[in-house]
Amino acid sequence: MLRGWELSAGDLEALALGAAILGTGGGGNPYIGRLRATQLLKAGFRIRVLPFDQLEDADLVVAVGGIGAPVVGIEKFEKGDECYQAMRAVERFSGKPVTALISSEIGGSNAIEPLIAAAYAGLPVVDADGMGRAFPEVQMCTYLIYGLPGAPAALADEKGNIAILSSVADEYWLEKLARTAAVDMGATAGFALAPMRGSDLKRTAVPHTLSLALKLGRLVLQARSRHLDPVSQVAGETGAQLLFEGKIQDVSRRVVKGFARGRVEIDGLRDFQRSRLTVDIQNENLVARRDGEVIASVPDLIMILDLETGEPITTELLRFGFRVAVLGLAAPEQLRTARALEVVGPRAFGYDLPYRPLGGGGWYAEH
Amino acid sequence: MRLRVGIDVGGTNTDAVLMSDRELVASFKTPTTEDVTSGVVTALGGVLGGAGGLGSGVAAVMIGTTHFTNAVVQRRDLAPTAILRLGLPATQSLPPMVDWPDDLREASGNHSYLAKGGLEFDGRPISPIDPAELRAIARDIAARGLENVAVSAVFSPIKPEAELDAIEILREVLPEARYTASCQIGRTGLLERENAAILNASLRVLGGRIVGAFRQALADFGLQAPLYFTQNDGTLMSAEYVERFPVLTIASGPTNSMRGAAFLSGLKEAIVVDIGGTTSDIGALHYGFPREASVAVEVGGVRTNFRMPDILSIGLGGGSVVSEQPFGIGPRSVGFRLSQEALVFGGRTLTATDLVVAGGLAAVGERERVRHLPADLVEKGLGWIQEHLSASVEKVLLSPEPIPVIVVGGGSILAKDAIAGLPVIRPAHYQVANAVGAAIAQVSGETDRVYALSDLPRERALEEARFLATQAAVDAGADPATVEIVDVEDVPLAYLPGNATRIRVKAVGEVQLA
């Protein structure tokens, strides 16, 4: 019996756009992934999405995604089945058949990777993820934060090499060992985490995020074609607050310990004139300060969109002169607990700040 | 006397200028013709005064042409092409031309091959090249009767041998074919670089023909001078080079006009606004060169990563149509029919030009014909134009430093004396800025590589990159004494070991004239 609903080629464009918005500046460009998924649909493969409420306790679900450096992905793109092979490796190792796939990170390119693996496997993708946004490291997903084992995890490259991380001291070691193996494999690899039971996912996953990305992408595309304001459409759908509108005055960057660390300064326009917003950026937008005062920080989502087109602007593309809207969206509840904040709060990214949660509800609070 | 002729073949007009060293001696404008070359002959006649005139003193002819852009956009004159990509087992999820419009893919024949080869990000081979595999592919290419071959390899910008070694093997079977290696054309970004290589391969037959036609046009004039073409970054290529890399001429027009604006105004740091009949192109000059686009640029529906100027095009020009309910100007335009359709010329369409004349900002046509326009409409319209030009200029500003705005092009009357609070400069000869840009074009060389700064100190890496860029400029025909570094960019790459940094350096120099 086929479960769930089928994704069309048209959905992929919207999904990629919506995923980039949820990427909050990071997560990698979904362009290559979308092209690959589109190719698979043309070749007759099917991609099905399993609604979160149809997930069964007994389901065995594997989270897959690409691991490596985004800059390599534009040159050496995938053979195609890397994530699928990684998923099969953990399945073989655990000895139990996998019944569905899921994304760890709905923000950016890893929204698409599970769809591709699912097309190969003939399995559905659960409408949920482990972040509701993008984060730079493996341990920053709700599955691992709430104690689901990451191992046995597996990496697979295009050549046929497979590394199974059969046990790890903790989830930071999982990140470290997986990252090292991925670099050896050419800084691109498919990655699969240990199979998770449906009952555990109901407890830990951020539900309905695939639908959310799809919806956001559709809204922006429609707003553009109907000459509506895409930014207010995104804000309206998600309940995100308009934190700022302005023009980028300065962007500074450097790399510290493998992470692009920088700061963008935005001078206010319209209702925000004579005010300045600074956003600290690493791979994602992390902390927003208005006139020196912190108004939003990780894990809440800080989304920087082109003021006119609503196009999400990734951290590496930020530059002087862009007119942008900055939206703030309260993170999923699973990322706001004391336990989660140790892993994804401001201090986890090296900012000596207490987390000041964005108020005002929003999409995640309501779903 | 060192005379140079600059010619710009645009969509509407073919412009020519004659320059003596740094001085403009003559200029001429003539409509672009269907065959293009006959318009060029007319323009040459216009500035040189016919055969036997000043022709013997001309040291070089520089041409900016839209031939190749048009061939791609209109899908004509494209030769069937084989594309070989080296990178298996990687990359097979996205075969060559995967994201091309169907009609263009068909126009170039859609013959693609994947083979083992290519590199990892650190220069290790993904898999070794298999000569037997490549020979079999070459035999298949021969069997299909293809004579143009594009070759791409993963991470070939790091090590060109990844492609060149494969071409040597293909050549054993196909000695007569014309080869294009992607590493000679583009930078990191496999799909985009490969796209450019395929377009180039399919344009090479046309390239030979066009260069031949221009040579003939010069010969008809008794001109012995060497022939150069401008490429999309505003620098020159020899005619021989264009025959091999015609694709590099694509989109040289906006670059020429920005370079011309820099020359005519004497400014190196400025914003250039080129206002035409239908659109305005706005870009930033940095060190006298247009700032390059950092994102993918589409040509005829194909993503490329050419060295293109970062141009913001807005649908606002002299011929833009004004609509009152709801209020707006453009993007619809009367275009080249402005002199018939605008109110000031006795036409029936309210255009941006009419608003400017009604506002008393310029004297074009008959002002009487727009006297009836309500003052608040004129004011609203002029305000709208000013606001849109200002917003666009702000978008392309490189820094908060106040720099001047140079306005060129036929629609220049739309601009006031200040845009976005910045002073506006209208240099002499602003109507032929693009031909001037071609005439003064220089020769460039570039390098774009990833360095592991853990192995090589940053200073040493930069030094090496500067040397490679200078060398490339000299190889391309620059006078070594004049070569200078115009751009250095180093971007640290996240998630890679060894403090990996991508360093791009560009050098330019004056063309070495015989």
Add this chain to the structure above:
Amino acid sequence: MRNIELADLEDIALGAAVLGAGGGGDPYVGKLMAQAALRAGGPVALIGADEVGDEDLVVPVAMMGAPTVMVEKLPSGFEVMQAFGALQAYLGRSVRAVMSMEIGGLNSTIPIAVAAHEGLPLVDADGMGRAFPELQMVTPTLHGVKATPMAICDEKGNAALLETIDNHWTERLARSMTVDMGGAAMIALYPMLGKQLRPSVVRGSISLAQQVGRAIRSARVERRDPVAGLLGACPGALLFEGKIQDVSRQTDGAFVRGRVRLEGIHASRGRDFQIEFQNENLVALCGGEPVACVPDLISTLDLETAEPITTERLRYGLRVAVVGLPADPQWTSPAGLELVGPERFGYRFPYRPVRELLPASGRA
């Protein structure tokens, strides 16, 4: 078949250090681990390669990484059992015997500890007949035996299983993981059936190590020249006797490269002699000319006691004898030389067998 008893370990460890050719790590830690295991689990049966059944599964175990790390960060002792157990579980069938992959240095004795712990016999063989720096540099590679599935474990509880397309990829992935794991890890790899093992391994390695160790030890006891005693116990030649004048080292990626310069004494007086090493001694040069090179073994021994001196312990003023021992014939085949010959280590000259170079010199 015979047993390895506690009393045999001294000789095996000493001989293994000589066969380490300057590398492979000090067998001391491995010997201690083996002693503890033999005390707990009783003697280990040593079986010849011919005694392994065609379909019997044999799993070699080893330490991977920098021996200098291991002497400081002592293994917990469980890692290697975990690596063995993880691979056995992954293969889904019972292992019938344990083996050493590298007789030179501490990887000679670690398999004894595993065999004792698991109650399995040890095969009297190895994959090198000496020590080499990389895991694909074993004779089974020449016969198409795959290093994977391979298990790698550290003391923190991290464990991984690798399946790679060739043995060079195994080396690459395992090497970086080893660095992550703190510079040293325990591995189980090259699972082989008896029918794969017999034609591909270097036979009799454990016995050879024991024989070499015993010869040195008895010469010491009987107050004979231990270096001569060693050369009487196995084929080999005395290359040089001298005093160390200079040692230079540099770290090159994961490995240490260096050079030692000697001043001749006794019969070697007046000659200029150098050894270049990368973990192991690679080339011996006399007057700038190579007199011995990989894959032949070049070992530096204390001139008086014949105690082998590993490359990390070379220092100014030591008086040493340099001996050259011929490599296993599998290594001197064209395929063998491609994998471990001088050119593989960056030298331009071809392999020249040590035996031909110095046919009759030395005290042997």
